[in-house]
Amino acid sequence: xxxxxxxxxxxxxxxxxxxxxxxxxxxxxxxxxxxxxxxxxxxxxxxxxxxxxxxxxxxxxxxxxxxxxxxxxxxxxxxxxxxxxxxxxxxxxxxxxxxxxxxxxxxxxxxxxxxxxxxxxxxxxxxxxxxxxxxxxxxxxxxxxxxxxxxxxxxxxxxxxxxxxxxxxxxxxxxxxxxxxxxxxxxxxxxxxxxxxxxxxxxxxxxxxxxxxx
Numbered sequence: 299x300x301x302x303x304x305x306x307x308x309x310x311x312x313x314x315x316x317x318x319x320x321x322x323x324x325x326x327x328x329x330x331x332x333x334x335x336x337x338x339x340x341x342x343x344x345x346x347x348x349x350x351x352x353x354x355x356x357x358x359x360x361x362x363x364x365x366x367x368x369x370x371x372x373x374x375x376x377x378x379x380x381x382x383x384x385x386x387x388x389x390x391x392x393x394x395x396x397x398x399x400x401x402x403x404x405x406x407x408x409x410x411x412x413x414x415x416x417x418x419x420x421x422x423x424x425x426x427x428x429x430x431x432x433x434x435x436x437x438x439x440x441x442x443x444x445x446x447x448x449x450x451x452x453x454x455x456x457x458x459x460x461x462x463x464x465x466x467x468x469x470x471x472x473x474x475x476x477x478x479x480x481x482x483x484x485x486x487x488x489x490x491x492x493x494x495x496x497x498x499x500x501x502x503x504x505x506x507x508x509x510x511x512x
Contacts, residue, residue, distance in 0.1 A: 315484035321346035322491035360460030371407035
């Protein structure tokens with residue numbers, strides 16, 4: 299994907315949960331093995347992360363802002379992958395130019411995409427912990443934990459208001475083309491695979507004395 303093709307967030311994938319789980323298992327394997335000090339490639343990361351946007355779309359209006367922000371930040375990272383080959387490279391460039399937290403910087407874009415990945419992880423964990431047919435409490439809790447602390451009051455208000463438009467649990471499974479049993483396995487696979495990726499990204503910032511409270 300290093301040719302600069304658009305992030306593939308508009309593809310129709312029959313089993314999106316399978317695609318997401320497989321992509322992040324591959325990323326996780328790369329991060330864990332780190333052969334010869336190999337860092338995570340930016341284009342490979344964008345490829346996997348692009349698959350996640352379909353989940354925000356399936357959740358409807360409540361997560362429309364999350365979807366739009368996620369896709370926009372991901373496009374920014376994809377553009378950067380034309381000249382920066384790995385995730386640490388984009389952070390090093392922004393550190394050198396003192397633009398890590400500047401709006402539109404790759405470092406800021408990566409933070410927001412990382413939050414999107416973590417939001418999906420939190421939603422999956424909470425879904426697996428309850429049999430509730432409504433997604434409102436699951437989505438509200440996950441959003442409150444992962445994204446709300448970094449969003450403006452206006453955005454938080456819009457998101458919480460949209461929680462009433464969420465699909466039911468069964469409706470979400472239909473959209474994902476899954477049964478309860480098949481979805482559970484794939485959600486667990488994503489949870490287990492995404493955690494090392496999230497940790498890898500966080501460590502990149504912390505190792506450069508950049509806090510994570512933004």
